[in-house]
Amino acid sequence: MPQLNPSPWLSILVFSWLVFLTILPLKVTAHIYPNEPAPQTAQTTDTLKTESWTWPWH
Template sequence: MPQLNPNPWFLIMLTSWMIFSLIIQPKLSSFTPTNSPSNKASITTKTSPWHWPWT
C-alpha cells in the first residue's frame, strides 16, 4: 500500500504547515474586524410567553 509510506507525504505535510504557520497565519491575524460587537448598544426586548391552546 503506497499511501502508508510516509516518505513523500511527510515532507509535503511539513512544508504546508510551515507555510501556514509562518506566512498565512500572521497575515490573517493582523486583520481587524470592521464591525466589532463591542461598539453596538445592547437592546433588551420584552418578550411575552406563548400561551398554547391545549394547556
C-alpha cells in the same frame, strides 16, 4: 505498497504545517476591522429597564 512510503507524504505534511504556522497567522492578524469598538459608558441598574415578554401560551 506505495501508500506506506512516508517519503513524499512526510515532506508534504511538514511543508503544509510550516505554511500554517508561519504564513497564515501573519495574514489573519493583518486584517483591519472597519469599525473599531467604542468603549461603552458605565450605566447603573436604575437606567436599565427590562420588560417581561408576554408569550401567548396555548
